[in-house]
Amino acid sequence: MNPHLELLQPYPFQRLRGLLAGVTPPADLPHINLSIGEPKHPTPAVVKQALIDALDGLAAYPATLGSDALRTACAGWLQRRYGVSVDAAREVLPVCGSREALFSFVQAVIDPRGEQKPVLISPNPFYQIYEGAALLAGAEPYYVNCLAANRYQPDWAAVPEAVWQRTQVVVVCSPGNPTGAVMSLADWNTLFSLADRYGFIIASDECYSEIHFGTPPLGGLQAAQQLGRGFERLVMFTSLSKRSNAPGLRSGFVAGDAKVLEKFLLYRTYHGSAMSVTIQQASIAAWNDEEHVAANRDAYTAKFDAVTARLAQVLDVTRPDAGFYLWAAVPGGDDARFARELFAQQHITVLPGSFLARDAHGVNPGAGRVRLALVAPLADCVAAAARIEQFLQQYH
Numbered sequence: 001m002n003p004h005l006e007l008l009q010p011y012p013f014q015r016l017r018g019l020l021a022g023v024t025p026p027a028d029l030p031h032i033n034l035s036i037g038e039p040k041h042p043t044p045a046v047v048k049q050a051l052i053d054a055l056d057g058l059a060a061y062p063a064t065l066g067s068d069a070l071r072t073a074c075a076g077w078l079q080r081r082y083g084v085s086v087d088a089a090r091e092v093l094p095v096c097g098s099r100e101a102l103f104s105f106v107q108a109v110i111d112p113r114g115e116q117k118p119v120l121i122s123p124n125p126f127y128q129i130y131e132g133a134a135l136l137a138g139a140e141p142y143y144v145n146c147l148a149a150n151r152y153q154p155d156w157a158a159v160p161e162a163v164w165q166r167t168q169v170v171v172v173c174s175p176g177n178p179t180g181a182v183m184s185l186a187d188w189n190t191l192f193s194l195a196d197r198y199g200f201i202i203a204s205d206e207c208y209s210e211i212h213f214g215t216p217p218l219g220g221l222q223a224a225q226q227l228g229r230g231f232e233r234l235v236m237f238t239s240l241s242k243r244s245n246a247p248g249l250r251s252g253f254v255a256g257d258a259k260v261l262e263k264f265l266l267y268r269t270y271h272g273s274a275m276s277v278t279i280q281q282a283s284i285a286a287w288n289d290e291e292h293v294a295a296n297r298d299a300y301t302a303k304f305d306a307v308t309a310r311l312a313q314v315l316d317v318t319r320p321d322a323g324f325y326l327w328a329a330v331p332g333g334d335d336a337r338f339a340r341e342l343f344a345q346q347h348i349t350v351l352p353g354s355f356l357a358r359d360a361h362g363v364n365p366g367a368g369r370v371r372l373a374l375v376a377p378l379a380d381c382v383a384a385a386a387r388i389e390q391f392l393q394q395y396h
Helices: 003-007 012-020 045-053 055-059 068-082 098-109 129-136 161-166 185-198 220-226 258-271 277-287 291-312 335-346 378-392
Strands: 092-095 119-124 140-145 167-173 201-205 234-239 252-256 325-329 369-373
Touching (some): 003 129, 045 055, 045 277, 055 277, 068 277, 092 098, 098 234, 098 258, 129 140, 161 167, 161 185, 167 185, 220 252, 291 325, 335 369
Parallel strands (some): 119 140, 167 201
Antiparallel strands (some): 092 252
C-alpha cells in the first residue's frame, strides 16, 4: 500500500461523529444540521431539464477535454462574471467538481525530485483536501494561520525563507472556508509578487464566489488582469455545487495558465475523470443562466439577515464577506465541548473549528470557534438561532 496513506488524518465529520457518539439529544426537538456545507436549496429546473434532455449522452464515452460547447460556456461565464477573456481551447478545462480537481491537480504538479522535500502551503483553517493532496503527492503541507487580526488572510510574512525556497504550490481559498474572508487586490498583488520571486503555482479555490451580499468577490484571474499580468502559474477552481445547488452533479472547471493546464489534461487523460456528456449538457445550461444564481443568493441573504444580528447578541460573530458560513467564537473557548453540549441539549449540529485546522506556530486558529453552515431552510435557521440563544442562557 502507498505509505503516504498512513499520514492522512480523520476527516472533520468523522471526528464530529466520534465527538457526538453516545449522546442522546431531546427526542421532541427536530434535528437541525448546521455542520456540513451541503447546499439544500432546490437544484434549478433549467439544470434538471437539461440533464433529462441529454440522457442519450450516456451512450457515448466523453472526452477528457470536454466539449467545445462546454468550454465555451465556461469561458463566457468568466467574461460575464469577471470581465476576463480566456482561450476556451487552451485555458479552460472541465472537471468533476472542485474537490476532485484540487486533489488531482496537486498530484500532477508536485515534483518530488530533488534533495529537499517539496512544500504545499495551505491556509489554516482549511478544506482538508488540500492537506491530503499534498501528503499523497509526497509534499509537506505548511500551514499559514488565518486569524481575525489579519482579516482572516494568510500571514505570508510569517513564512520562513527556507519554506518559500521549497514551495511548489500555494493554495488559497477566497471566499474562505470557514471564515468567508475575501482576498483584496492588494492581497493578490502580494501573492503574485511572491510567486514571481519563488516560482510556485497558485491554486485558487473559488467555489463560494457566487454567494455574496451584493459585492461580487474578486477572482484570481480577475486580479491578475487588473494588475496587468497574464495567468502564468495561476489556476482557478470553481464548481456548480454551491452556485447552482447541484453538489450531486459533480461539475466544475479550472481556468488559467495554458501550459499548466496542458500538463494537467495529460494527467487527467490517464486519471479517468472525464465528465459525462449528459452532465456536460446540464452544466452548459447552468453556466449560461444567472437567474437561478441570483435567487439562490437572495435566499442566503435572507437567512443571514434573520440570524446574524440575533446570534451576535449572544456570540462573537459577524456576517462574513461572502459564502454561507458563520464563524463564531464560543464562550469559554472549548469548541468541541460547545458543539457536544449544543447537540445534547438542543439537537443542533455544528462543526468545531479546531477540527478544520491544525496546530501551527503555537496556535490552532480554529480553536474556540464553531462553523455554522446556513444551508438549512430559513425557518430552520431561525429556529436554530432561537435554540442557541436558549442554550447559551445556561451554558458556562
